[in-house]
Amino acid sequence: MKVLVTGGAGYIGSHVVRQLGKAGHDIVVFDNLSTGYRWAVTCGELVVGDLADETAVDGVFSSHRFDAVLHFAANIVVPESVSNPLKYYSNNTRNTLNLLQAVARHQTSYMVFSSTAAVYGMPEETVLAEERPLAPINPYGASKMMSERMIMDYAAASSLNYVILRYFNVAGANPDGLLGQATPEATHLIKVACECVTGQRPGMSVFGTDYATRDGTCVRDYIHVEDLAKAHVMALDYMANGGKSNVLNCGYGRGFTVQEVIDVVKRLSGVDFPVERTGRRAGDPEALMADNRKIVNTLGWTPDYDNLDTIVGTALAWEDSWLARRQNDR
Template sequence: MAVLVTGGAGYIGSHMVLALLDAGAEDVVVLDDLSTGFDWAVPEGVKLVVGDVADQDLVARVVRENRIDALAHFAAKIVVPESVSDPLGYYLANTVKTRALIEAAVGAGVRHVIFSSTAAVYGEPEVVPVTETVPLNPINPYGRSKLMSEWMIGDAAGPLGFSYVILRYFNVAGADPKGRSGQSSPNATHLIKVATQAALGKRERLDVFGTDYPTPDGSCLRDYIQVSDLAEAHRLALDHLRDGGDSLILNCGYGQGYSVLEVAEVVKRVSGVDFEVRIGPRRPGDPARIVAAADKIRDRLGWAPKFDDLDTIVTQALAWEDHLAKRNRV
């Protein structure tokens, strides 16, 4: 049977494809509209279907023609401040289209769903690290759009006869250690991506949004997870479901928080470049601190991350930015 990876030409989705191939999977199909992804990020030999995940006729045809039994759904909008200014766009992309995708895919034969969710469903948690059982209270449309999809998947699984794993990401960073993929969008908002661009002269500076939060240095505190470790969590989730495992909701993080200012200093040290850091006002929708409690994913899936080191993550991100610069000059 085959796996359908939506958003597989994008950052995290492309790493999922690599994880599947590295584990010996032969049948992987990517569905991506290429609005933020890149066709060159899809490895040679992997079928790429260019289209919208909400095109139900297309989804059903792809599932049937490729004998797909599992769906890994990454396609989404992910920028918190943008979700505040364009909430309807986020509910369309992350909720309405997910509903259409699930209906078409399951109706055509998919029996296992892995859903890309977010720590933003927790909002401003009172207890850190955050377990999967704390109250859910997202504070921005991005988090709410993802939570609505979580509810929808949970409600539909029993009646429609599919199992699922929902993975709540914390802050994804880094690149494939073999240099095959990385965060490639030039205007991405991921902190480590932006900081490495500043270090390499692709941006004039790094803007820090708020230093008046209730954290040790006043800047936001986040748990940074390396993208290949995250992709491996998805691959293990797929194995779990195909082996008859129960449906799960799991955090994906390391349980270690770093502030924005700490990350900036690490990027400066690793790159050897003292780039400008400019302090500005808070952005709407940003929680002060959020760090994962990740014991459950280790226990249930046997997940053992390999790249839990901020210097390593930054080194990978710098190498990928250098690769992109050379690629774009060709």
């Protein structure tokens, strides 16, 4: 297919672009490079632009006849969304509307949307199915929920087919060392712990040690970025073969505690960095894991990297190479 990938120079988008290229798709990446990098676009053409610029968006659609759009471009930091909600409703929700208007004008057939488990909010269940009611508790989750609804409503009124993928905790890096998470001031647990290993941070904090879990810390479902990228390529194949619009969780269906993750990072790296144990953060659920039966049954998706040591090992290897690259560039 001829595919537009918004945010394709970022962490997840760049891994998807590489897999799309290997699958033979013709790719155009549209990215403002606010958190992405030119070097991360390993396949296709990069067009530097912002989804807020409706003229630029329409221009890239007019220059190419896209069969599909994969939409990653978004802000994703939950605390920032609370302190600066309008940024999230502008960049995430309004810009999705701008993109959908271009999709409508140019009659693009397929869309894969990068969503999040944050749309579920603070559920009582610990393993979440796609059918449960959505109740986001922060502007980030709300901005994604609104985007989902716009896509669904437009699809109901048109011929657009979509797959909405709700990510759980994405981590790890390309095993060949070509790509990884290079986001500045990242907040993801495994990325933060790896930065402690390489001396980029003096230490880290664990928020809450009194949850009713194995060791008192929160439980999360961590999915390797390459397995997540694979789901996007399979979602395109699914729609091209007549699959109907769908919403699918992306996770392994099992979780690890924050402390277990830190222990694996320390064991694999051999570095014992400082960890401060402090109180709970508002809005942190005790445990969140994906009911992933639907993505397995719908796409035939099977993970290749469902192992915490593998996830952490690839993240550590990437962090070493990323640090060396920045030091050499100075």
